[in-house]
Amino acid sequence: MVSSQQANQGKSPWFVYLIRTKNNTLYCGVTTDISRRFAQHCSGKGAKALKGKAPLLLEWSVQVGYSRSEAQKWEYKIKQLSKSRKEALILGEWQLNNLE
Numbered sequence: 841m842v843s844s845q846q847a848n849q850g851k852s853p854w855f856v857y858l859i860r861t862k863n864n865t866l867y868c869g870v871t872t873d874i875s876r877r878f879a880q881h882c883s884g885k886g887a888k889a890l891k892g893k894a895p896l897l898l899e900w901s902v903q904v905g906y907s908r909s910e911a912q913k914w915e916y917k918i919k920q921l922s923k924s925r926k927e928a929l930i931l932g933e934w935q936l937n938n939l940e
Contacts, residue, residue, distance in 0.1 A: 854903070854906060855872070856901065856915050858930060860896070865893075866926050867889055870915045900929060
């Protein structure tokens, strides 16, 4: 039997993240490389939803698995949260395992 750690060996971890815009809105996304993706957003090459909304601030990120599909499931769950719950995630007052 192969452990999950062995099965994920060689795969890139996926992250979900929250970015705050100048209007204090929160944008949620997924990536395998937080630094690269945030740089893309800041340079205007990321999501259309963030264009013209600089300055941007990377507020929160967490590793959620080893597949895009798994990351997108978490992204969907986070997008369904109220703004106050997202703020609680950022502050560490609320955890992702509360969504399971």
